[in-house]
Amino acid sequence: MLKHDVLIIGGGPSGLSTALHLTKTAPHLSTRILILEKAHYPRPKLCAGGLVVDAEIILRRLGLDVSEVPHVDASAAHFDFAGRGIKIRVPKSHTIRVIRRNEFDHWLAKKTRERGIEIREGITVKNIIPDKDGVTVETEQGNFRAQIVVGADGSNGITRRCVLPNAPVYTARVLEVITPEASLPDREIASGKIIPRNDTHQTSAAYFDFFPVPDNIAGYVWDFPTQINGEPMRCWGIYDTNLLSDQERPQLKKPLAEEMAKHGFNLDDYELKGHPIRWYDPFNPISVPRVLLVGDAVGADPIFGEGISMALGYGAIAAQEISESIRRNEFSFSGYKRRLVRSGLGQTLFARWVIAQVIYPIKWRWFQILLWRMLKPVVIFVAWVFVLNWSKRMA
Numbered sequence: 001m002l003k004h005d006v007l008i009i010g011g012g013p014s015g016l017s018t019a020l021h022l023t024k025t026a027p028h029l030s031t032r033i034l035i036l037e038k039a040h041y042p043r044p045k046l047c048a049g050g051l052v053v054d055a056e057i058i059l060r061r062l063g064l065d066v067s068e069v070p071h072v073d074a075s076a077a078h079f080d081f082a083g084r085g086i087k088i089r090v091p092k093s094h095t096i097r098v099i100r101r102n103e104f105d106h107w108l109a110k111k112t113r114e115r116g117i118e119i120r121e122g123i124t125v126k127n128i129i130p131d132k133d134g135v136t137v138e139t140e141q142g143n144f145r146a147q148i149v150v151g152a153d154g155s156n157g158i159t160r161r162c163v164l165p166n167a168p169v170y171t172a173r174v175l176e177v178i179t180p181e182a183s184l185p186d187r188e189i190a191s192g193k194i195i196p197r198n199d200t201h202q203t204s205a206a207y208f209d210f211f212p213v214p215d216n217i218a219g220y221v222w223d224f225p226t227q228i229n230g231e232p233m234r235c236w237g238i239y240d241t242n243l244l245s246d247q248e249r250p251q252l253k254k255p256l257a258e259e260m261a262k263h264g265f266n267l268d269d270y271e272l273k274g275h276p277i278r279w280y281d282p283f284n285p286i287s288v289p290r291v292l293l294v295g296d297a298v299g300a301d302p303i304f305g306e307g308i309s310m311a312l313g314y315g316a317i318a319a320q321e322i323s324e325s326i327r328r329n330e331f332s333f334s335g336y337k338r339r340l341v342r343s344g345l346g347q348t349l350f351a352r353w354v355i356a357q358v359i360y361p362i363k364w365r366w367f368q369i370l371l372w373r374m375l376k377p378v379v380i381f382v383a384w385v386f387v388l389n390w391s392k393r394m395a
């Protein structure tokens with residue numbers, strides 16, 4: 001049985017960030033950390049890849065420059081209700097940077113390895129059994145033993161299911177589709193399906209439209225610029241927190257198809273994929289003795305399902321907690337939740353949880369119009385103070 005001090009399950013942004021932050025706070029641990037990843041890089045991960053400024057700040061503090069990863073910079077972000085609303089631009093900078101997750105995670109894994117951390121790919125964890133002296137991690141390729149286990153295995157992860165089987169789970173349903181940058185009227189005409197072109201969206205901007213809320217979909221449709229192998233593309237999708245799930249609601253595909261059709265795209269021409277996002281709930285437990293959770297295993301942002309910057313932030317908090325626990329030789333992790341709640345990340349997660357509980361259940365059309373079209377100064381103030389810039393409040 002192989003023994004390690006810290007065994008991280010999952011090599012996505014939260015697992016890799018935990019390892020990178022540990023090498024910073026406790027460099028002597030570098031050779032005693034192991035990451036187990038079930039896939040092989042560059043592995044696909046369904047995600048729109050929108051990075052907010054907080055993600056870039058955390059990476060910069062780790063000495064990493066995300067502009068090394070192929071990306072598209074969105075010049076502006078529009079928060080609309082039925083096509084009209086608030087436009088946000090960050091002066092002298094991009095508003096959202098859009099990466100592809102196969103490329104971003106592969107790059108981050110390479111940077112992690114360069115700092116002396118071992119990552120084993122193609123190993124799927126099947127069971128996690130903590131006891132008073134350590135944790136046994138069972139995989140198809142044999143068992144591992146560690147002092148501490150970090151569950152960084154995402155929204156469907158095994159770690160939470162093993163160590164906190166009865167904790168409630170709040171998940172959003174999400175669909176995503178990739179299309180070329182512009183619709184292809186010639187192809188539509190050739191196939192006899194002429195779709196009128198009325199693309200009011202600028203291909204350089206990111207759009208969030210909350211028009212499905214009155215139809216009991218507590219979320220939005222997005223349209224982001226992106227790239228695949230250097231080719232300009234668009235990433236479309238729909239996010240539903242499920243906060244209105246006790247009411248009658250349409251399938252997600254219909255509003256997404258309607259929105260895409262307005263911009264000249266036929267959803268049925270493209271491959272539609274779905275994946276849940278677990279979102280943060282402040283009342284949920286996030287650790288047991290010797291095992292702590294990070295990233296989507298704890299929960300992403302409930303308003304937008306934004307989770308990459310959060311995953312990077314969870315890694316910073318978990319690394320502090322782990323370094324402290326090793327120094328004290330005490331592994332209850334009883335202070336982990338308090339550490340999270342008091343951090344900039346914990347504050348924004350709580351604020352976003354409150355905001356989601358307010359703005360989605362008030363599904364009247366007039367309220368959504370008021371919010372996204374008329375309360376611009378209020379929305380921008382709340383976004384600036386409670387939603388963004390949280391990484392600046394992290395030590």
Ligand SMILES: Cc1cc2nc3c(=O)[nH]c(=O)nc-3n(C[C@H](O)[C@H](O)[C@H](O)COP(=O)(O)OP(=O)(O)OC[C@H]3O[C@@H](n4cnc5c(N)ncnc54)[C@H](O)[C@@H]3O)c2cc1C
Nearest residue numbers: 010012013014038047048049050125153154295296307308
């Ligand atoms: C459709 C969609 C669009 C999204 N768009 C955005 C966006 O634009 N911006 C944004 O910030 N967030 C977005 N998100 C959320 C974002 O993808 C997640 O919050 C983020 O990936 C969380 O990172 P993580 O490291 O916690 O988990 P993950 O990225 O899911 O990584 C978990 C890793 O664990 C591995 N793993 C899982 N189980 C095991 C096992 N048993 N054994 C070993 N390894 C295992 C997986 O292979 C994976 O590599 C989106 C999500 C979806 C579904």
